[in-house]
Amino acid sequence: MSKSRRENPTRVTIKDVAQVAGVSVTTVSNVLNGRTEAMTEETLQRIQETIRVLGYRPSSVARSLVTKRTATIGVMIAEIETAVYLQTLNFIEPIARNAGYNILLSTTTHKRDDEKQAIELLLENQVDGIVSLSTSTYLDDDYLAQLPPTIPPMVLFNRSVTHDRFDQINVDNTNGVIRAIDYLVGLGHQQIAHLYGPKSRISSLERLEGYQLGLEKHGLEYNEQYVRSGDFETTQEHWEQSTQQLLDLSPRPTAIIGANDRVAAVVMRTAQRAGLRVPEDMSIIGIDDQPFCTYLNPALTTIDMSIIEIGKRAIRMLLERINRTRTTTEHVILRCPLIIRESSGPAPSAAH
Amino acid sequence: MSKSRRENPTRVTIKDVAQVAGVSVTTVSNVLNGRTEAMTEETLQRIQETIRVLGYRPSSVARSLVTKRTATIGVMIAEIETAVYLQTLNFIEPIARNAGYNILLSTTTHKRDDEKQAIELLLENQVDGIVSLSTSTYLDDDYLAQLPPTIPPMVLFNRSVTHDRFDQINVDNTNGVIRAIDYLVGLGHQQIAHLYGPKSRISSLERLEGYQLGLEKHGLEYNEQYVRSGDFETTQEHWEQSTQQLLDLSPRPTAIIGANDRVAAVVMRTAQRAGLRVPEDMSIIGIDDQPFCTYLNPALTTIDMSIIEIGKRAIRMLLERINRTRTTTEHVILRCPLIIRESSGPAPSAAH
DNA sequence: TTGAAAGCGGTACCAA
DNA sequence: TTGGTACCGCTTTCAA
Secondary structure (H helix, E strand, O other), X not given: OHHHHOOOOOOOOHHHHHHHHOOOHHHHHHHHOOOOOOOOHHHHHHHHHHHHHHOOOOOHHHHXXXXXXXXXXXXXXXXXXXXXXXXXXXXXXXXXXXXXOEEEEEEEOOOHHHHHHHHHHHHHOOOOEEEEEOOOXXXXXXXXXXXXXXXXXXXXXXXXXXXXXXXEEEEOHXXXXXXXXXXXXXXXXXXXXXXXXXXXXXHHHHHHHHHHHHHHHOOOXXXXXXXXXOOOOOOHHHHHHHHHHHHOOOOOOOEEEOOOHHHHHXXXXXXXXXXXXXXXXXXXXXXXXXXXXXXXXXXXXXXXXXXXXXXXXXXXXXXHHHOOOOOOOOXXXXXXXXXXXXXXXXXXXXXX | OHHHHOOOOOOOOHHHHHHHHOOOHHHHHHHHOOOOOOOOHHHHHHHHHHHHHHOXXXXXXXXXXXXXXXXXXXXXXXXXXXXXXXXXXXXHHHHHHHOOOEEEEEEXXXXXXXXXXXXXXXXXXXXXXXXXXXXXXXXXXXXXXXXXXXXXXXXXXXXXXXXXXXXXXXXXXXXXXXXXHHHHHHOOOXXXXXXEOOOOEHHHHHHHHHHHHHHHHOOOOOOHHHEEEOOOOOOHHHHHHHHHHHXXXXXXXXXXXXXXXXXXXXXXXHHHHOOOOOOOOOEEEEEEOOHHHHHOOOOOEEEEOOHHHHHHHHHHHHHHHHOOOOOOOOEEEEOOOEEOOOOOOOOOOOOO
């Protein structure tokens, strides 16, 4: 009998609240949205009480349908397995949440179609904006360019997009490495080697360029033997071997800049096992400034890729566009400061 | 003139497609949902073409409203800053995506209210299921227990919930540490110390218990001096000091089990700087099996907390509940295997 | 101060 | 084989 009132155990809706509280749905909607100024204290109370008692939770799906805002931001993270960009979520999420947005996460490989699919998915989900944290491959941007003007704002990290439809963030890889070379040369290093990443990545090439420019700047000769490339997916052995080859050279390099912090860690270990002291006999510099740098012994000097800053900036820029605080595209280039820790020091005395 | 056809630059809807293709919305909906068996090849073609030309993207918001499925899964990650659980996203996301689900991310501190809010938010967003990856604090589960039966399935990691309303995953901290002790004792270690984490965490206490049980099992005496606690938020100095105090003890411990890999890394560095060789003079074992373990020198032996496995299991269990492949609650306890690497070895000869 | 009703963009039932 | 239409749960004019 009494059951007949609640036929099926379906979710409680705004109608239920209205009915129980004896008001119209409009009124309930008003209190939901804080339009309570012109409202009897009594009805307000009654409605709030009803909401509480019924355990009513407004459906953001229904709301989104009419407001055309989902209050969610799509974050695309490429090649997430490196866990490098993943860290930025720590900073992106709270900022987004404080601004009233949820994060819809999308991980992609750096394959073109995969990325396209991810964007499509986010668009179908009607996200209010997109942050794309990709790796620096030469993804062609035809797809991006062809997207209709109705899509939500988007900020791109690490893309070499030519048109200025989207906000962009890039990182000054070249100058980051140049500064590292400045620092090493200032410490008396003359034989500086560089183990760099996959040639398919823009960042690798930019860093290699920085390496060459840096040497040139100080009148040092570019020696092909001092430079080796490798894939990040490969095992540690590859980098061990590369390091060993570097160590076998004569003159042996007194400083090595790794492709990233993990590579630098392998370099460090290999050098140490070969009987070299770091930094007395060999200075080592990484790239990224991953949290584990400070846990190595000695703590790793590194070029800070400002991963965290990238995340924060990206979400803030996006929020500006969503709220129309800013209406023009912006392209920011973040500098990469050198973080000097323990793995680098004066070059060993010339007479070695 | 021709503009009058498209009054406002609003999103193209299913109606537009139907109109342009000269069919009803039902028909369009049918092709959208793959109900194309009983359909003229010609109309199908025409509709698909129209969809392409118009750049039509179905609104998942509108769809969700009627189907009551959002095809998204909420993932709550507590204390995300440790980046430990963040890694699981690498594995959760692809599995979810393959199953047709998006990930709505929610990070929380381990404060109770914060968590409650996060759940509320996910529920408002009508997620189809929730994975909660919390730290092991003694969160009371009143809130969870009181949630209405209409909420979507939820799998809890690291919660000591008494009722069995939700699927749960836990990790066998105690036996993990016991196995480490077994291993060390087998290697001849008699003085084994343990630096453990915050006393407010269940995991810390379970591990301490494992430590005590392990000693007991092998007839070793529990020595209070061999045991120290600390916060994960504190600086490395705290753990350095604790380690130093351990090193100053007589007899000095020949093995130390850290509260986690980072603590173990600090222990290792401190020991090395005190002139001890690892593992010849001192064995060191971490907990978690973070990726950086293999980058330390020597590579860190550790108790694997199966972070990745947790993520995979959690999402799979959730999917089972969502698809009703399974209708009973499940409580799985993952074992923590010992990963033996280079930082542990035989105890130094008795005559030290 | 509160209420009625249209409509957001789809789905699905029932007809034709 | 295809179409008409009620409805999902909410917001938002416009009236009362």
